[in-house]
Amino acid sequence: xxxxxxxxGTAFFKKGYQVQDAPRYGAERRxxxxxxxxxxxxxxxxxxxxxxxxxxxVVADETLVQMPAAGVLQGxxxxxxxxxxxxxxADAWQNRLHLSNPLYILTPDEEExxxxxxxxxxxxxxxxxxxxxxVIPWVTFSSALREEMGGLPAAVVKETLAHARRAYDRMESxxxxxxxxxxxxxxxxxxxxxxxxxxEDARTSAPAIHQAMTSEAVKTGLWRxxxxxxxRDQCKGCxxxxxxxxxDGAILVNAEGLPQIDYDHCKGCLVCVAQCxxxxxxxxxxGERNS
Numbered sequence: 001x002x003x004x005x006x007x008x009g010t011a012f013f014k015k016g017y018q019v020q021d022a023p024r025y026g027a028e029r030r031x032x033x034x035x036x037x038x039x040x041x042x043x044x045x046x047x048x049x050x051x052x053x054x055x056x057x058v059v060a061d062e063t064l065v066q067m068p069a070a071g072v073l074q075g076x077x078x079x080x081x082x083x084x085x086x087x088x089x090a091d092a093w094q095n096r097l098h099l100s101n102p103l104y105i106l107t108p109d110e111e112e113x114x115x116x117x118x119x120x121x122x123x124x125x126x127x128x129x130x131x132x133x134x135v136i137p138w139v140t141f142s143s144a145l146r147e148e149m150g151g152l153p154a155a156v157v158k159e160t161l162a163h164a165r166r167a168y169d170r171m172e173s174x175x176x177x178x179x180x181x182x183x184x185x186x187x188x189x190x191x192x193x194x195x196x197x198x199x200e201d202a203r204t205s206a207p208a209i210h211q212a213m214t215s216e217a218v219k220t221g222l223w224r225x226x227x228x229x230x231x232r233d234q235c236k237g238c239x240x241x242x243x244x245x246x247x248d249g250a251i252l253v254n255a256e257g258l259p260q261i262d263y264d265h266c267k268g269c270l271v272c273v274a275q276c277x278x279x280x281x282x283x284x285x286x287g288e289r290n291s
Contacts (some may be wrong), residue, residue: 004122005036010144011136012040020045033070054080056178058125062086081178123160124167131168134176224268225286234280242272
């Protein structure tokens with residue numbers, strides 16, 4: 001989605017818009033949701049950060065829609081258009097979400113009936129979004145896409161353009177349905193008082209960026225709310241799996257060849273729980289200390 005937002009932002013820029021596009025990352029673990037924002041306006045853009053009143057919300061992974069922590073529906077209003085990549089109909093989604101918003105479905109390609117081609121999904125979402133906005137012709141979008149894919153083999157570029165064109169054409173009947181949301185008026189606020197901060201000795205406040213082993217000294221396990229627990233009776237000893245998938249290297253292998261979790265640095269992402277083939281790693285709240 002990061003690349004998709006950059007392509008869409010570039011296409012807007014090529015049409016003479018002022019543009020911002022920026023990714024927003026979630027938790028520090030593989031598989032965490034990623035968001036990307038695109039602002040486009042004819043006038044200068046002074047606002048920064050998250051778009052809190054989106055005109056269009058594009059969802060590439062439909063499993064995130066009903067997940068509160070993902071925040072997909074955050075800030076939408078009655079005029080917000082939603083585009084979801086899904087095989088479920090728009091009426092079904094509106095019933096699920098209890099929404100009356102304009103909602104459109106970008107269905108997978110026919111050859112993706114068995115498995116979605118995730119490599120081209122972001123490009124297809126960007127192309128469909130460009131068509132819904134109604135101000136980006138195909139020649140402009142394809143130019144932005146070619147610019148992003150510069151240096152890749154010609155066959156890859158051709159195939160990606162074909163995927164994007166199909167998604168762009170599917171939204172033809174709904175072209176121009178996205179309209180700018182009026183800006184929310186800001187309230188005047190008083191200038192804050194000046195705050196004097198006392199000087200601290202550098203040995204106390206300065207970071208020791210050249211000091212070795214500082215990551216080991218930071219007990220990132222304090223961030224954890226859930227912890228993985230290894231069921232020794234069920235563990236098959238294939239420690240190379242859970243230890244490899246752990247994004248923080250917090251699963252060690254002891255002298256017996258069995259996995260051992262370093263709870264001082266385990267952040268509780270629970271990737272190991274999902275990857276354990278024998279389901280020997282269970283989940284417990286941080287209050288449950290038995291391991």
